Amino acid sequence: MNRCIYTLALRALAPLLWLWMARRAKRAGGQWQVFSRERFGHAIEPALSPPDFSWTAPVWMHAVSLGETRAAQPLVQALLDRGLPVLLTHMTATGRAEGQRLFADAISRGQLRQAWLPYDFPGATRRFMQGYQPRCGLLIEREIWPNLLAAARQAGVPMALVSARYSASSLRQATRMGSVMREALGGLDLVLAQTAEDAGRLEQAGAPTPVVTGNLKFDLVLPAAQVQAGREWRARIGRQVIAIASTREGEDAPFIDAIKRAGKGAGQLAGQLAGNPASDPANNSVNNAAANPADAPLFLLIPRHPQRFDDAARLLSEAGLPYVRRSAGGDPAAETRVLLGDSLGEMAFYYAASDVAVVAGSFAPLGGQNLIEACAAGVPVIVGPHTFNFQQAAEDAIAAGAVMRKADPAQAVDAALAMLKDDAQRQDASHAARAWFELHAGATRRTMDALAPWLG
Template structure:
């Protein structure tokens, strides 16, 4: 398939694709601007070139927002991964245009880079749809000096239009699994041509570079994974650690659960509750005492954090159906409530380091269904013992390394993961050993941002 037929098929399929996106947006909530002019590369105002609110006490002088470095981070995960790179670009004095495709990515980007946005040093925009005229309108308006794509978000018309306007295109922290390349092969030569025309692809691993070489991509360089260069929120992690000391009970965080996992984890927690109740059961009803009256729930506090905000209420329903007492993070429960409740539902966005600061052990989900897994590196950065599931292709190399270094363990089911977390809690020597291993392992892989910035210098002029 060449690019002409790709574009024709995209146009014909656009009504269905827009309907699907609108449906997804309604479920997710927030403002996606699915049919907005930015999505079609249409703008009516000049790029923001000055602080949005001069009374905020930020820069007094107008910042010249011209020829920005365009960084595209499609969604929440890529935006968080791109944080150290975007900050390094800002620290070099460069204006940054940060684009997203999803509302969650744009929302977290607004939080992470609020000072730069308020001073006019960073602008956010929606990624245009991959129609030639939409991409051309976008590029004509913003006039970026280069384009940096995070991980693997590659669109044929976007790459072609950038090359037509002599805008260098670089993929940073690139990862290409066999499955992603197989899906890409459905587009035939159009994707292969896009990949081979990219100026530089900075891969996470030698394996990624070898996969690209198989389809004729030669301009690659191995730099490592941006997700190792974390910018931990010390405020969030400190708040979590203080809360843990106040509630005085062990905490197990189950992070980034996806569809098909929540119900299994709630059942596993409910089974643990039954076990604790049977062990604590007095010999006669007269001796029975409600945990809230006793002042402390005998079992660990479980913190369940769904990956997507649109599923918060649904997961709360699963927990209630399984007879579990629940507090919601959005309701800001008291220490007393957290001492007695079974589960804290993490129904907030952008607070993962708070939840990890609260935890003694982390189960990183997205890997107990065939979804490829979620970012386990953040938990390791805070020295937490990590448990992952069997499906971790999105983080294949880093998971294998963490397992080999003793920083993580693998479980095959949610129930097995919860049981393993309890065993780690009961074995202080094992827990501390995994914590030390996590920090040492992470220190071996830091520095991807510096290597990427070095490779980018010729394109930032």
């Protein structure tokens, strides 16, 4: 497939794309502006332009959604600290909202502006380049759009793919697309890969001489206020906490079943011990937990996407598990088994409040979610079998003793409960998680060094 055929196919499929976006916007909430002028490449001037900052020739960075926006945070902040103007683009409302939250100060002083990435039509991408005239463009992880890169070449805008990851499935897909993807990757001026494996696959797909600079996610700085609030909350409720974070489609139900089963198991064992005169309930933590709900661990169930908050609540209700929603405020009651994490931008709070974290998205063939953030908080981590989005990171973390892999949600919950009873194992895993995170820091500095000729 060449770029002409790609463009014709994209135009033909555009109504289906817009319908999908409209439906997703309805489920997820937020302002998606599917048919706004920005989506078609028109530059939008801010309503108020602070007079003390000259916003010209910005560094343009594209972070498609929530995860990429968080990943980009250290690099965006480094650019802002250099005094550079920044244009931050997104495709989803959650990504744009997170960017607005993370960089509120820079937005208020006029140093950073946000916009929608234009649809990958030739006219829209040309208008985008003409309207913003960026000094360079930085694409996070794997955002390759053929017409966008062609428009950048025509406008003389150097382009880099930074913190790039490229799985075996991405390579197969690029091969199937033929010359259009090879041309797009070949048009990049700089490719900075997360790992040597990513670099090899990118070069095989047509990218020019990738350089390994590491994963920007290792340079994240957890919000101190959230970390402190999470730890204070954990101390106040006086219960051990297991976070089940970033669940994706199809994962909530089996995790809820595992939580329910674990509770039944504790109750049955307590009953057996109570009927045995030789047993000493005072020396049995499981029996005490069943007898006193306040001693039972609290589970945090945190869906990845906001459109699934209500579905998760329905599943908890149907399972008969006492739960509260984070959005309701206040501390959970003694009988509460699950706190539903129906808030955005609070992952650092959830991890800081937890004794063990199960990082989901990896118990269905979806590639996994970011385990690095949990390790940064010094929390022992459990993942599932499907971590191909973080393949090298997961394998390295497991080898370092920072992460444990389990086959399914039931095994993950059982392993988390077992870790709560073993203080030495839990502390060793916590120290290993933090040490592994710190060992891999430095990607932002290496990336900034590589970009230096473009930054002035």
